[in-house]
Amino acid sequence: MTADRFAGKAVIVTGAASGIGRQTAVAFALEGANVLIADLDADGSAETVAEIERTGGTASAFTVDVSDEHGVAAMVETCVDRYRSLDVLHNNAYWAPLYRPVTETSTDEWNRTIAVTLTSVFFGCKYAIPVMLEAGGGVIVNTASVAGHMVGSPKFAAYMAAKGGVVQLTRSVAMDYGRRGIRCNAVCPGFIETPATAPLMADAERVEFLLGKLLVARPGQPADIAAAVLYLASDESSFMTGQTLVVDGGRSIN
Numbered sequence: 001m002t003a004d005r006f007a008g009k010a011v012i013v014t015g016a017a018s019g020i021g022r023q024t025a026v027a028f029a030l031e032g033a034n035v036l037i038a039d040l041d042a043d044g045s046a047e048t049v050a051e052i053e054r055t056g057g058t059a060s061a062f063t064v065d066v067s068d069e070h071g072v073a074a075m076v077e078t079c080v081d082r083y084r085s086l087d088v089l090h091n092n093a094y095w096a097p098l099y100r101p102v103t104e105t106s107t108d109e110w111n112r113t114i115a116v117t118l119t120s121v122f123f124g125c126k127y128a129i130p131v132m133l134e135a136g137g138g139v140i141v142n143t144a145s146v147a148g149h150m151v152g153s154p155k156f157a158a159y160m161a162a163k164g165g166v167v168q169l170t171r172s173v174a175m176d177y178g179r180r181g182i183r184c185n186a187v188c189p190g191f192i193e194t195p196a197t198a199p200l201m202a203d204a205e206r207v208e209f210l211l212g213k214l215l216v217a218r219p220g221q222p223a224d225i226a227a228a229v230l231y232l233a234s235d236e237s238s239f240m241t242g243q244t245l246v247v248d249g250g251r252s253i254n
Contacts, residue, residue, distance in 0.1 A: 005234045007032030010083035012075065014066050014124065015093030017044025019194030020143065022051070023222035024090060024229050029057030031230065034083040037061045038075050039093065066093045066120035067112070076127040085135060088233045089128040091121040091166075092143040096159035098199055110158050117162035118169070125173050129182060137181025141232045142170050143225075144186040146248045151190075167244055174242030183241040185232045190248025192220040215250025 011028045015021035017039035025035045029052040037045045037052075037059055045061035052059040062078050064071040079086050095116035097109045121142050132138030147153040148163025166186060173184040191210045193201060200206055201219075211219070228247045231237055246252055 003030070004032040005230070005236075006088070009033045009087040010036070010079055010085045011088040011090065011233075012036045012038055012079050012086065012124075012128070013090045013092060014038045014064075014075075014120065015143075016048050017041035018048075019196050020189065020192060020222045020225045021090075021092045022048045024092065024226040025059065026052055026055070026057075027223075027226040027230055028088070028233075029059055030055060033058075033088070035059040036075070036079045036082065038064050038066070040065050066123065067115035069123050072120065072123035073127045076124075076131060080131060086128055086131045087135075087138050089124055089138070089140045090143070090229055090233070091124045091140065093117075093120055094143065094159075094162070094196075096156065096162065099155045100157060101155050102157045104155075105158050113158035113162050114165075117159065118165040121166050121169055125169070125184070129173070129177060132182050133177070133180055137183075139233045140170075140173060140182065140184040141229050142166050142184070142186045143229075144170065144188045144244060146188045146190045146246055146252050149188045149244050149246065150252050151248075170244070171242045178241050183238070185237070185240055185242065186244045187225060187228045187232060188244050188246045188248065189225050190214070190220055190246075190251040192222060192225060194222055210251075213251045213254050214248075215254055218249070220247065220249055 011033040013025040016025040016037040037048045039045045042063045049059045064075045096113045144166040145163040170186040
């Protein structure tokens with residue numbers, strides 16, 4: 001591993017205004033990448049850009065609703081215009097309601113979860129792949145979840161369904177484009193402490209349940225996931241595609 005694994009590479013990170021996305025974007029920039037910070041939260045994106053620039057990195061923001069096809073197409077076009085390529089796409093953005101079994105999930109909540117958490121990954125792949133193919137290859141890393149891969153979680157029906165779709169979409173992209181130079185893998189986080197999980201962290205009973213399932217005696221941190229994403233995006237994982245890398249503190253085996 002070197003400090004310049006991504007020197008000169010152009011990287012898009014969606015959902016990069018906070019949490020896992022922000023930490024991953026900062027990590028890419030620290031290793032030499034030019035990073036497009038893509039998020040609906042313009043203020044949060046600006047803060048991520050400022051953090052990267054303070055460390056001497058290169059980044060810029062693009063405000064986008066990733067559930068909007070035209071917005072995602074413009075995101076990819078903007079990256080190519082600004083940085084002359086698109087080498088890595090990290091589909092990381094998501095949205096989901098908390099504490100909703102199927103019967104308590106509204107149709108609007110279901111549709112929004114699928115749109116932001118799953119369909120956005122489809123849009124990202126749809127518009128990034130032609131650019132990558134023209135350049136001879138590229139890497140896509142999707143954020144899935146242990147909750148969509150191998151672990152059940154109560155009252156998260158829409159989230160689990162959407163993340164399960166991300167896992168299978170990842171495999172489909174890997175199969176269809178692997179021989180043409182594109183690798184596609186997914187990282188599957190477990191219980192990670194981020195602004196998005198703050199409501200969960202405020203629920204003492206649920207935190208006790210989740211921590212009781214971990215074999216590493218702490219919640220995960222965004223840096224734990226960022227390290228896995230950079231590995232999957234780098235040449236160090238060049239013999240991996242269509243895989244799900246679980247980073248969950250042992251939750252899935254307990």
